[in-house]
Amino acid sequence: MAVKKRQKQAKWLRRFRKIHRATGAALFIFFFFISITGLLLGWKKHSGGLILSKSYQGTSTDLADWLPLDSLQVLANTYLMDNVSPNLSTEIDRIDIRKDKGMVKFTYTDHIWGLQLDGTTGKLLHTEKRYSDLIERIHDGSILDQYLGTSNNPLKVLYTSIMGVALLIFTITGFWLWYGPKRMRRNN
Structure with a gap:
């Protein structure tokens, strides 16, 4: 019984690892831009006038x-x-x-x-x-709507939805990739 439980836990860990890896690989460039622009926006008031x-x-x-x-x-x-x-x-x-x-x-x-x-x-x-406005548009994806001339920001909504769900997936799978092996060792 314990062996089957351990195999089931290991199977779930492999699934989470695959999801985590696939999501990370697919959205790497977007996470890169979000992290860089987020840092810049966080520092904009302390940039000595370069950003704001x-x-x-x-x-x-x-x-x-x-x-x-x-x-x-x-x-x-x-x-x-x-x-x-x-x-x-x-x-x-x-x-x-x-x-x-x-x-x-x-x-x-x-x-x-x-x-x-x-x-x-x-x-x-x-x-x-206003470089801060440009950085903000890159950060939230609205620059795509501006570039393509779309109204009501559908690309921004799609972009932020995908990135929000991806971050949620990363949080859940990352937690289980950390906690799962600890749990399996404790159950042994």
Whole structure:
């Protein structure tokens, strides 16, 4: 009876080892990108401005002193066209209001350029390449949807689902590859 139980446990360990090895081999490159980009995202605020630019200080933190948002957007688009390239899209992805800094950040949909404007004067405080946004798009797979022009991010959802399930499989099979032999030795 003990021999059959041991054979059954060994059979399960071999199955888990095969699943673990096959999943790891098939998804190696994706795990490599996720780990590297995850590390970079974790360190972005401590990169000395290489990954994420510092937020510059505007004139006033009182919103009553600020220009209207539509005026700031027109100024941001003008600065983008004049200072970076007249060929870039001006489609806004996000407007990040930093009241405590007296500043507004504009990020764009089709490229990684971003601008920081003084909320009160509309003066350009900083032009930046938003590498953190690019790294995030690589990390979550949304760069595939952007590259292929798909809407509603189906590739991102597929990518994150596959990688999430793979990580769950790695966790379960890895645990059993560690615990199974200990259990078998203890049962002897």
